[in-house]
Amino acid sequence: DTEVTQTPKHLVMGMTNKKSLKCEQHMGHRAMYWYKQKAKKPPELMFVYSYEKLSINESVPSRFSPECPNSSLLNLHLHALQPEDSALYLCASSWSPAGLAGEQETQYFGPGTRLLVL
Amino acid sequence: SQQGEEDPQALSIQEGENATMNCSYKTSINNLQWYRQNSGRGLVHLILIRSNEREKHSGRLRVTLDTSKKSSSLLITASRAADTASYFCATDAGGSSYKLIFGSGTRLLVRP
Numbered sequence: 067d068t069e070v071t072q073t074p075k076h077l078v079m080g081m082t083n084k085k086s087l088k089c090e091q092h093m094g095h096r097a098m099y100w101y102k103q104k105a106k107k108p109p110e111l112m113f114v115y116s117y118e119k120l121s122i123n124e125s126v127p128s129r130f131s132p133e134c135p136n137s138s139l140l141n142l143h144l145h146a147l148q149p150e151d152s153a154l155y156l157c158a159s160s161w162s163p164a165g166l167a168g169e170q171e172t173q174y175f176g177p178g179t180r181l182l183v184l
Numbered sequence: 185s186q187q188g189e190e191d192p193q194a195l196s197i198q199e200g201e202n203a204t205m206n207c208s209y210k211t212s213i214n215n216l217q218w219y220r221q222n223s224g225r226g227l228v229h230l231i232l233i234r235s236n237e238r239e240k241h242s243g244r245l246r247v248t249l250d251t252s253k254k255s256s257s258l259l260i261t262a263s264r265a266a267d268t269a270s271y272f273c274a275t276d277a278g279g280s281s282y283k284l285i286f287g288s289g290t291r292l293l294v295r296p
Contacts, residue, residue: 111285156227
């Protein structure tokens with residue numbers, strides 16, 4: 067299984083709602099990532115989990131709260147979002163956060179969750 | 185901040201023609217990767233080239249890397265309508281880095 071799955075595909079939420087995005091992989095990868103992508107822009111890294119521990123938080127506002135319950139699952143909890151948070155949220159995984167030589171490895175991406183905040 | 189800048193930003197070609205996209209980056213790297221993204225979907229890894237490699241091929245794809253100029257190019261030969269997508273280069277930041285930093289992307293349109 068070489069797939070990263072993400073649910074839901076689409077999400078519409080109000081600014082007072084609480085929702086969660088889910089990401090799953092069964093490739094045995096030990097690094098998982100959340101990215102945010104606005105239209106016609108490249109993905110921007112939000113969080114990196116390495117061996118189920120948060121290793122990078124790219125100064126993301128606290129209204130985004132990541133969680134890694136186990137090595138296959140990654141969640142992103144959303145609360146009190148703003149309309150400017152509307153974007154495509156991508157999850158990715160890789161064998162490890164960095165190779166033996168410290169090099170970045172190939173990342174496998176899910177199809178994304180398109181989020182609209184009203 | 186973005187590590188890589190790509191040009192052109194957009195490229196429109198006829199099916200069967202070759203497409204060349206360029207990527208420049210700022211810091212030393214361990215490797216450089218190219219990804220494709222179809223219409224707001226997830227990214228698909230195409231090819232990885234290490235800093236000690238100069239050229240790499242995969243099917244109709246040819247990637248070159250010039251570390252002295254901090255640049256890379258992706259050539260797609262004999263393009264097909266199905267190649268229509270956005271293409272991103274991505275680099276680490278050298279050293280031991282958990283981060284993959286994406287370039288600005290090139291939107292390729294292959295006309296049938």
